Amino acid sequence: MKTLLIILTSAAVGAAACGSSATVSTAPSPAKCAVSVTAPQAALDPAGGSAALTVTTGAECGWSAASDVAWITGLSPAAGQGAGEVRFQVAANPTPSMRQGRITLNGVAAQVSQAGVTCRVEISAQSQSIAASGGSGAVDVTAPAGCAWSVSSSAPWLTIPSGPSGTGNGTVTFQVAANSGAARLAALTIGDKTFVVTQATPAAPQCNYAIQTSAVNIAVAGGNTVVNIQADAGCSWTAASNVPWLAVSGAGVGTGNGSVTIIVSANTGAPRNGTVTIAGRTFTVNQAGSCAASLNPPSATVPIAGGAGPSIAVTIAPGCAWTASTADSWLSITQGTSGTGNGTVAFSATANTGSVRNGSLTIAGQIFAVTQPGTCATSINPSSQSLPATAGSGSAVAVSAAACAWTATTTATWITITGGASGSGNGSVTFTVAANTGGTRSGTISIGTQTHTVTQAGTCATTIGPPSQSVPAAGGPATSITVTAGTGCNWTATPSQSWITITSGASGSGNGTVGLSIAATTGPSRTATVTIAGQTHTVTQASGCTYSITPTSHSLDKDAQTPPTIAVTTAAGCTWTAVSNASFITVETGDTGTGPGTVKYKVTKNTGSGPRTGTLTIAGRTFTVTQSNNEPE
Numbered sequence: 001m002k003t004l005l006i007i008l009t010s011a012a013v014g015a016a017a018c019g020s021s022a023t024v025s026t027a028p029s030p031a032k033c034a035v036s037v038t039a040p041q042a043a044l045d046p047a048g049g050s051a052a053l054t055v056t057t058g059a060e061c062g063w064s065a066a067s068d069v070a071w072i073t074g075l076s077p078a079a080g081q082g083a084g085e086v087r088f089q090v091a092a093n094p095t096p097s098m099r100q101g102r103i104t105l106n107g108v109a110a111q112v113s114q115a116g117v118t119c120r121v122e123i124s125a126q127s128q129s130i131a132a133s134g135g136s137g138a139v140d141v142t143a144p145a146g147c148a149w150s151v152s153s154s155a156p157w158l159t160i161p162s163g164p165s166g167t168g169n170g171t172v173t174f175q176v177a178a179n180s181g182a183a184r185l186a187a188l189t190i191g192d193k194t195f196v197v198t199q200a201t202p203a204a205p206q207c208n209y210a211i212q213t214s215a216v217n218i219a220v221a222g223g224n225t226v227v228n229i230q231a232d233a234g235c236s237w238t239a240a241s242n243v244p245w246l247a248v249s250g251a252g253v254g255t256g257n258g259s260v261t262i263i264v265s266a267n268t269g270a271p272r273n274g275t276v277t278i279a280g281r282t283f284t285v286n287q288a289g290s291c292a293a294s295l296n297p298p299s300a301t302v303p304i305a306g307g308a309g310p311s312i313a314v315t316i317a318p319g320c321a322w323t324a325s326t327a328d329s330w331l332s333i334t335q336g337t338s339g340t341g342n343g344t345v346a347f348s349a350t351a352n353t354g355s356v357r358n359g360s361l362t363i364a365g366q367i368f369a370v371t372q373p374g375t376c377a378t379s380i381n382p383s384s385q386s387l388p389a390t391a392g393s394g395s396a397v398a399v400s401a402a403a404c405a406w407t408a409t410t411t412a413t414w415i416t417i418t419g420g421a422s423g424s425g426n427g428s429v430t431f432t433v434a435a436n437t438g439g440t441r442s443g444t445i446s447i448g449t450q451t452h453t454v455t456q457a458g459t460c461a462t463t464i465g466p467p468s469q470s471v472p473a474a475g476g477p478a479t480s481i482t483v484t485a486g487t488g489c490n491w492t493a494t495p496s497q498s499w500i501t502i503t504s505g506a507s508g509s510g511n512g513t514v515g516l517s518i519a520a521t522t523g524p525s526r527t528a529t530v531t532i533a534g535q536t537h538t539v540t541q542a543s544g545c546t547y548s549i550t551p552t553s554h555s556l557d558k559d560a561q562t563p564p565t566i567a568v569t570t571a572a573g574c575t576w577t578a579v580s581n582a583s584f585i586t587v588e589t590g591d592t593g594t595g596p597g598t599v600k601y602k603v604t605k606n607t608g609s610g611p612r613t614g615t616l617t618i619a620g621r622t623f624t625v626t627q628s629n630n631e632p633e
Contacts, residue, residue: 033058037055054085066078072103074088101114122193143168153174154187181201211230216286218285219287231256238279239279241275273285328370333346333361356406358372378450408446439487462533463484493530518539518541523573560602566590566601572596576618576620612626613626
């Protein structure tokens with residue numbers, strides 16, 4: 001708010017001389033009733049309000065006050081006697097110009113000044129968005145009467161067809177040209193206010209995408225599958241897996257028609273399905289499960305008196321559901337009639353009052369054989385034997401059972417009973433075993449009331465592929481290594497150097513895959529190995545060496561005195577050479593190096609008629625030598 005001084009006018013009112021001493025007057029002397037007025041010392045606020053004048057005069061002196069302008073009102077009191085204060089009201093000043101008025105007391109005028117209203121400009125909005133095709137808009141301007149304002153644009157595409165300036169209230173119209181490029185913005189400056197105009201970029205062309213098929217079925221061992229993509233020319237797409245056991249080979253990005261390879265890990269659990277999002281489409285992979293169960297122990301013999309049998313441990317992959325049941329009335333399941341993943345089954349048998357009997361439990365699709373002796377006790381010799389991994393026959397098992405009938409059975413599919421499947425009294429049982437291509441395994445033959453255990457050695461020959469690979473200096477995920485091994489054959493994967501990380505498949509059993517990640521290098525090429533089940537996979541990483549030289553050039557006089565040393569910057573272990581490409585330049589020291597180093601060179605005297613230029617090639621970089629034929633200035 002502008003502040004102006006109020007001009008204060010004060011005057012004294014004179015009076016005639018007093019009468020003779022014979023005359024007594026009760027009225028105050030006119031000379032004693034001079035009035036002075038003190039008004040506010042600053043210009044009053046343009047918004048109006050109240051203020052006061054101070055009146056100074058004799059106590060017996062009367063006075064009256066009046067305003068000479070309509071905007072000064074409410075004089076209180078309008079008349080009085082003696083010293084005092086006159087309060088008054090000032091109306092708001094609607095114009096930007098200062099105005100003045102007077103309040104007169106007994107002919108003495110006090111001048112009152114009121115500042116003009118500040119020219120404050122307000123706009124109806126601060127911003128507006130316009131489509132890429134262009135268009136127009138308007139902004140309402142509010143300002144006090146008499147306040148002038150103007151409008152300017154910050155960009156040529158934003159023009160002002162009307163209202164580029166005005167006084168008091170008004171409207172500004174603007175026009176926005178069509179936009180064929182990126183989104184943009186500009187501003188209109190209206191008085192001291194900013195109005196922002198934003199304009200969108202033209203809509204991108206519609207892209208159509210399709211994939212060759214929406215689903216595929218993959219075996220439990222996993223593998224790769226290729227998905228072809230159809231896309232409009234210039235339309236980009238991405239491919240990303242939504243589950244950890246599916247991986248997209250490579251970067252997973254492309255433009256137009258293309259294809260992606262999906263890598264499916266081996267499944268050691270229940271059947272599963274997962275998805276990969278390709279060009280906005282969903283590709284589903286359905287993978288078979290591995291829900292084969294094993295029982296421990298695989299069979300049992302219970303006492304003649306019956307009772308609880310041994311607990312049976314069920315080993316099966318997580319997520320695989322199973323049930324346990326029996327068709328034999330003398331057997332009952334007391335715990336674990338069903339489950340998911342690993343679990344335990346408990347059972348009991350009733351007392352046997354007859355001959356030996358055999359029953360079974362069906363658990364997760366496996367048969368658990370139960371034998372209960374009867375009044376006929378059976379003995380066998382030997383009770384167990386070990387056989388090599390190759391196919392062949394086992395030793396005959398002698399059976400002693402007096403006159404009791406007996407049978408010989410096995411639940412092991414790799415054991416075949418070739419003789420003595422049943423008998424009465426003494427006898428023998430013969431059998432053969434299939435070749436074992438996996439780990440060591442055991443099976444049993446139930447003979448009467450006895451169990452004959454067969455243990456067969458395993459053969460765990462393992463192969464890997466590929467045997468080697470090369471990776472870039474930038475590192476990152478490497479090609480997965482496929483492990484082929486027999487069922488039950490355990491293996492581990494161990495890198496020889498810390499810059500190789502096993503990301504998956506650090507250990508396994510049977511077929512599997514080993515995933516690798518390679519650290520980036522800024523040094524020379526390097527080689528390391530990953531040992532998998534005794535096999536060696538070699539990883540060779542390209543050189544990551546980079547080089548720079550300082551300085552990159554120098555100018556010499558004709559005598560070439562003391563050329564500067566050239567610094568070579570590179571990582572430790574990175575080799576380099578320095579050679580001259582001009583006959584008058586010779587590498588003096590540093591023609592070869594490893595890691596950071598320096599190069600010194602010399603040049604012969606220039607006896608020619610003009611300057612000459614030559615170069616050195618140092619660590620693949622060019623160093624330029626310019627030699628004059630004159631003395632340096």
